[in-house]
Structures are given as C-alpha cells and as structure tokens.
Amino acid sequence: MPDLANRHEQRRRNPWLAIFYWLIIVITFVPIIVMILYSFNNTPTSRITFTWYGFTTYWYRNLTQVDGLTHAFVVSLEVAVISAVVSVLIGTPLSIALGRYRFWAKGIISSMVFADIAAPAVVVGAASLSFFLSIRLDTGLLTILIAHIAFNIAYVVVVVRARLSGMDSSIEDAARDLGANPFTTFTRVTLPLLWPALLAAGLLAFAMSIDDYVITSFVAGSTVTFPLFVYGAAKVGLPPQVLCFGTIIFLVGLLLAFANGALNRRHLASRASTEDSLSTLVTDTNILTPVAASVDATADPSLA
Amino acid sequence: MTTVQTRSASSARNKRPSWLRRHSPPYWLSLIGGGWMLAFFLIPLVSGLIVSLETGNPLQGYNLTWSWSIYKQLFVHSQIPYTTFMLRSLYYGAATTILSIIVAYPMAYYIAFKVKQRWKSPLLFLVLLSFFVSFVIRTDMWSFILSNQGIVITALHKMHLVSKNFHILGTSDAVIGGDVYNNLAFMVLPIYVALERIDGRILEAARDLYSSGRQVFLRVVLPLSRAGIFAGVLLVFITTVGDPVVSSLLGGVGTYTIGQAIQDSYLTNQQFNVAAALSTALMVVLGIIMFIYAKVFGTQNIENLV
Numbered sequence: 001m002p003d004l005a006n007r008h009e010q011r012r013r014n015p016w017l018a019i020f021y022w023l024i025i026v027i028t029f030v031p032i033i034v035m036i037l038y039s040f041n042n043t044p045t046s047r048i049t050f051t052w053y054g055f056t057t058y059w060y061r062n063l064t065q066v067d068g069l070t071h072a073f074v075v076s077l078e079v080a081v082i083s084a085v086v087s088v089l090i091g092t093p094l095s096i097a098l099g100r101y102r103f104w105a106k107g108i109i110s111s112m113v114f115a116d117i118a119a120p121a122v123v124v125g126a127a128s129l130s131f132f133l134s135i136r137l138d139t140g141l142l143t144i145l146i147a148h149i150a151f152n153i154a155y156v157v158v159v160v161r162a163r164l165s166g167m168d169s170s171i172e173d174a175a176r177d178l179g180a181n182p183f184t185t186f187t188r189v190t191l192p193l194l195w196p197a198l199l200a201a202g203l204l205a206f207a208m209s210i211d212d213y214v215i216t217s218f219v220a221g222s223t224v225t226f227p228l229f230v231y232g233a234a235k236v237g238l239p240p241q242v243l244c245f246g247t248i249i250f251l252v253g254l255l256l257a258f259a260n261g262a263l264n265r266r267h268l269a270s271r272a273s274t275e276d277s278l279s280t281l282v283t284d285t286n287i288l289t290p291v292a293a294s295v296d297a298t299a300d301p302s303l304a
Numbered sequence: 305m306t307t308v309q310t311r312s313a314s315s316a317r318n319k320r321p322s323w324l325r326r327h328s329p330p331y332w333l334s335l336i337g338g339g340w341m342l343a344f345f346l347i348p349l350v351s352g353l354i355v356s357l358e359t360g361n362p363l364q365g366y367n368l369t370w371s372w373s374i375y376k377q378l379f380v381h382s383q384i385p386y387t388t389f390m391l392r393s394l395y396y397g398a399a400t401t402i403l404s405i406i407v408a409y410p411m412a413y414y415i416a417f418k419v420k421q422r423w424k425s426p427l428l429f430l431v432l433l434s435f436f437v438s439f440v441i442r443t444d445m446w447s448f449i450l451s452n453q454g455i456v457i458t459a460l461h462k463m464h465l466v467s468k469n470f471h472i473l474g475t476s477d478a479v480i481g482g483d484v485y486n487n488l489a490f491m492v493l494p495i496y497v498a499l500e501r502i503d504g505r506i507l508e509a510a511r512d513l514y515s516s517g518r519q520v521f522l523r524v525v526l527p528l529s530r531a532g533i534f535a536g537v538l539l540v541f542i543t544t545v546g547d548p549v550v551s552s553l554l555g556g557v558g559t560y561t562i563g564q565a566i567q568d569s570y571l572t573n574q575q576f577n578v579a580a581a582l583s584t585a586l587m588v589v590l591g592i593i594m595f596i597y598a599k600v601f602g603t604q605n606i607e608n609l610v
Contacts, residue, residue, distance in 0.1 A: 014418075017410055017413065017414040017418055018414060018418065020410050020411070020414070021410070021411050021414045021415070021427070024407060024411060024488070025430050025431070027485075028431075028433070028434050028485065028488065029433070030445075030449060031434070031437065031442045031445035031446055031449065032433065032434065032437055032442070032445075034445050034448065034449055034455075035437060035441060035442070035445050038448075048448065050448075050451075050453050050454060050455065050458075090336040090337045090340060091337050093332075093333040093334065093335075093336070093337060094333065094334045094336075094337030094338055096333050097329070097330040097331075097333035097334040098330075098334070100330075101329060101330035101333075102330075103330040103331065105330075105331070105334070105338070106330070109334055109338050109341075112338070112341050112342070112345070112346055113341070115345075115346075115349075116341060116345050118538065118539075118542055119349070119542075119587070120542055120543070120545065120546025120547075120563070120586065120587075120590065121543075121546060121547075122546045122547070122548055122563045122566050122567060122583065122586075123349070123352070123546060123566070123583040123586055123587050124345065124348075124349070125567075126352060126566050126567075126570055126579050126580065126583045127348040127349045127351070127352035127580075127583065128344065128345075128348050129570060130348065130351060130352050130355045130576060130579075130580055131344070131347065131348030131351055131352075133576070134351060134355070146344050147344065149340060149344075150340060150341055150344040150345045151345070153337050153340060153341055154341070157337070182329070207435070210438075211438055211439050213439060213440050213549060214547070214548060214549065214563075214567075217567065217571065218567075218570065218571070226438070227438060227439065227440045230438065230440045230441055230444065231440050231549070231553075234440065234444040234447070234553060238441075238444065238448075242441065243441070246437055246438055246441040249436070249437070249438060250436045250437050253436035254436055257429075257436070261425075
C-alpha cells in the first residue's frame with residue numbers, strides 16, 4: 001500500500017491530477033456518447049447526419065433492414081464464438097506446458113507467443129494471405145477462422161499462464177502425492193482452479209475476434225464480417241443501424257465484464273488473496289491481462 | 305483436448321524410455337497449440353519474406369527468383385514514395401507514444417497513489433470503457449465528430465475562434481490524436497501496474513531523508529515505474545506504426561502510412577511481392593528500433609515478456 005500516511009495531505013494539496021484524469025476520461029467518452037445518441041436520431045435518410053431530428057427507436061426496430069449488415073454481424077459472431085472456443089481448447093494445454101514444465105522448446109514457444117501479440121496486424125494479415133494463396137486455400141470463412149485462432153491462442157496463453165503462475169502448484173503436487181494420476185489431478189484440482197481464467201481467456205478471445213479488422217481484411221476473401229462492413233460503409237456514411245449494433249455490443253460487453261468481474265471476485269474471496277489489487281485488475285479488466293503480464297516480466301530485472 | 309493428451313501421455317508411460325517419459329508431457333501439451341501458431345503465424349511470416357523475393361505480375365503469376373532488387377525498387381528509385389510512407393508512420397508512432405506517456409502517466413499515477421483502494425478498479429475500468437465499442441466504429445465516430453460539418457468545428461465557427469477553411473480531419477494531428485485515443489489504455493495499464501508495485505516504505509524512506517516531493521518523484525517513483533513505461537511503449541509504438549485504419553479514417557492524402565500502403569498494394573493492386581516486401585521491411589525496421597530501444601532502456605530480453 002503506497003504512502004498511506006501521506007495520502008491525505010497529498011490528495012488535498014493537488015486537485016490537478018484528479019481534474020486531468022476526469023478530463024481525459026470525459027474525452028474518451030465522447031465517441032461512445034455520440035454513438036449511442038445518434039443511434040436514436042430520427043434522420044430522414046438512411047445515413048447518419050449531424051443534424052438532430054428528434055428521438056426515435058426506428059433504427060432499433062428495423063435493425064435488420066440494411067443489406068448485408070445483419071449477415072456480417074452473424075458471421076462475426078460465429079467466427080468469434082468458434083475461434084474463442086477452439087483457441088481456449090488448444091491454448092490451455094499449451095499454457096500448462098509453458099507454466100508448469102521446463103523444456104527445451106519453452107523459450108522458443110514463449111517468443112512465438114510474444115511475437116504473435118506484438119507483430120503489427122497488417123504484417124500478420126499480409127503474411128497470412130500470402131501463405132493461404134501459396135497453399136492454394138481459398139480465402140473465406142475457413143481462413144478467417146484459422147487466422148483468428150492463430151492470434152487468439154497467444155492471448156489465451158497469456159491469460160491462462162498468468163493465472164497458473166498465481167496458483168500454488170503445491171496443491172497439484174499434493175494431489176499427485178496422494179496417488180492421483182495426472183488426469184485426475186487435472187480434472188479434480190487444476191481445472192476447477194483454472195476455469196475462471198479459461199472464461200476470461202475465452203471472453204478476451206471473443207472480444208479480439210469480433211473487433212478485428214486488419215487481419216480479417218486480408219484473409220476474408222469475399223466474406224464480410226461486421227468490422228469489414230462498418231469500414232466499407234464508413235467511407236460513404238454509416239447507416240444508423242451500425243450505431244445500434246455498436247450500442248448493443250457495447251452494452252452486452254459491459255454486462256459480460258460485470259458478470260465476469262463479480263464471478264472472479266467471488267472466486268477470489270473464497271481464497272485469501274495477497275495480490276489483491278493486481279488480481280482484481282487482471283480479472284475485472286481481462287482485456288489487458290497481457291499488459292499486466294508483460295509488466296510482470298519486465299518489472300524485476302529493471303529494478304536490479 | 306487436454307484430457308486426451310494427458311491421458312495418452314500417461315498411458316504411453318510404460319513403453320517409452322525413461323528420459324522420454326520424463327520429458328514428453330510438455331511436448332504433448334504444446335503440440336496442437338504450438339503447431340497451430342507455427343503453421344499459421346510463424347511460417348506465413350517467414351514465407352512473406354520469400355514472396356517478396358518473387359518476380360512477376362498479377363496476371364501471369366509470380367515465381368521465386370531470389371531477386372532482392374524489389375527492395376531497391378521500392379525504397380530507392382520508386383514512383384511511389386514508400387520511404388516517405390515508412391518515415392511518416394514511424395513519426396506517427398513516435399509522436400503517439402510520447403503523447404500517450406504524457407497523458408497516461410498522470411492518470412496512472414492518480415489511480416495508483418491518490419485514490420482509495422476500492423476506487424482503483426472502477427477508475428481503471430473507465431479507462432478501458434472505449435474498448436467495449438468496436439474499434440472501427442469508435443474511430444469513425446471521431447471522424448463524424450471532427451468533420452467539417454461536425455459538432456466541434458461548427459461550434460468553433462460559431463464562436464469565431466477559427467477561420468472558415470479550418471479543418472481537423474485529414475491532418476497529421478488528427479491521425480496522431482486518434483492513435484493516442486485508441487492506445488491510451490495500453491499505456492495507462494502497464495504504468496499503473498508498475499506504480500502499484502512500488503513499496504510505500506521506499507517513498508516514506510525518501511521523505512524521511514528530506515527529499516522534496518519533486519525529488520521523490522524524479523529519483524524514486526519514475527525510475528521504479530520504468531518497466532511499465534517500457535511495456536507501454538512497446539505495445540503502443542508497434543501498434544501505431546503498422547496501423548492502416550486510423551490514418552485512413554481520420555487522415556487524408558497527406559497522411560498515407562505504410563500500413564495503408566501494404567493493404568492497398570495487396571488488396572487493391574494485387575502486387576503480392578510489393579506488399580510482402582513492404583511488410584518485411586516494416587518488420588525489420590520495427591525489429592531494429594525495438595532491439596535498440598530494449599538495449600538502451602530495457603534491461604532484458606524481449607522474449608521473456610510473456
């Protein structure tokens with residue numbers, strides 16, 4: 001707990017930090033507020049306009065009216081769900097290997113995971129398209145899925161591994177000492193402790209997938225996902241329904257984040273947690289778990 | 305998936321020599337995940353370099369000729385100023401990174417040191433709230449707000465603060481602003497995590513030894529939060545330099561970036577070798593910059609970050 005003693009005088013002495021924080025937060029809210037507001041604007045045309053024509057729920061009632069938008073949204077949902085589930089299924093064993101074993105390829109795989117997160121999306125997209133073309137795989141839903149799973153595995157590994165490293169491995173050792181085989185140890189001990197992390201990883205993967213524009217734009221072929229549709233429409237003016245979908249995604253995302261946060265708080269409350277502030281950060285805001293983990297890795301050596 | 309692998313690893317136990325038995329579980333566990341990333345991330349990345357060494361044209365197809373001349377064509381004598389696009393992207397990346405540190409540090413500092421424990425999570429959550437709006441939509445909302453008929457410029461005109469032909473969209477400032485907006489959380493979060501780790505007793509000790517507030521900050525807090533800044537810079541710089549979306553939605557002809565060039569040469573012009581060469585060049589440039597940065601400011605291997 002940093003400077004409990006000095007906190008009072010400092011908080012009173014300097015209001016500028018608080019003012020600055022709230023100013024920036026308000027600025028970051030502007031696009032969100034505009035999006036929600038203009039999804040209710042009663043525009044005479046089917047493009048968003050600056051003039052306010054009064055409140056209407058017409059666009060929500062006619063959500064599916066725009067050609068291709070609903071389909072694009074459904075495609076995005078499918079891709080996000082499938083890639084999230086698959087990347088959790090194949091990313092979790094990888095995380096366990098990296099988190100619980102020392103082996104020759106560990107360094108190489110870790111670097112690959114890092115490179116996958118750090119590499120600019122435009123490079124990954126271009127490279128993936130070259131690759132799919134060279135193996136004569138037609139671009140479309142399948143290639144979108146393959147590419148999304150490839151970047152989602154990295155996020156899953158980071159989230160699950162962060163939780164594994166916070167978990168006491170002596171519990172697993174104890175289970176093994178008491179005669180449990182690796183399979184029983186995994187299903188009865190590791191998995192129950194790990195599943196909030198798997199859920200968080202899945203949600204993060206879902207979010208990354210449904211929001212991805214750059215990589216998808218390369219590997220999509222003629223398939224249109226929601227971000228691709230929005231980007232295409234943005235050039236000529238968005239239909240108000242795009243803002244409705246945006247608002248719906250926003251609200252559902254908030255709901256899921258709160259549910260996940262509550263779930264994790266309950267999970268954490270059942271265990272005496274010493275790393276409380278960091279855990280709540282990691283769990284409440286699972287979007288940026290990779291960030292927290294990367295600081296983890298850099299923190300200690302630079303102190304030395 | 306996991307269970308199958310675990311089981312097969314254990315049932316294979318009796319048939320294998322002991323060294324293999326001891327060492328095989330991690331390989332079994334990482335087989336599918338590692339294989340997937342190898343096949344669909346690493347190999348494509350490397351083969352991208354090879355595509356750049358092919359010659360040909362979109363109609364007759366491409367053949368691998370190991371011709372390095374494409375790099376010379378693109379960056380030395382080119383009709384299209386790719387070098388300018390590259391330098392411009394690096395400038396946007398650097399400006400965005402520096403501005404995000406300036407904006408994010410006070411925010412992270414505020415959350416880490418100036419508020420009660422129970423407010424920390426909600427305040428961090430507010431920083432992340434933009435992430436719940438689709439990336440393309442939130443960027444396009446800025447272009448909606450800042451456009452010439454938009455709310456901001458109309459208001460400025462009404463107040464007679466700016467001239468008739470003042471505009472925001474299409475300028476480098478708009479692109480950099482959009483990049484800072486999109487990346488702010490990637491800077492706030494790591495700095496916050498680093499600040500939160502600072503032991504309060506060290507700050508007390510500094511004060512007991514008669515440091516002024518400014519000295520405590522410059523000589524204790526700032527050096528101890530270096531790891532956070534380092535992680536933030538890494539994330540923000542790489543994302544910004546390669547990004548084609550912000551410069552395309554908020555920028556104009558004068559803000560064309562290397563990310564857009566890669567996208568257009570691939571998707572619009574079908575010049576696969578050009579796109580591959582540009583992305584290889586981008587990777588190499590970013591790699592060199594990050595390597596130097598890590599050597600100078602960081603104190604350890606980038607690969608241990610995850």
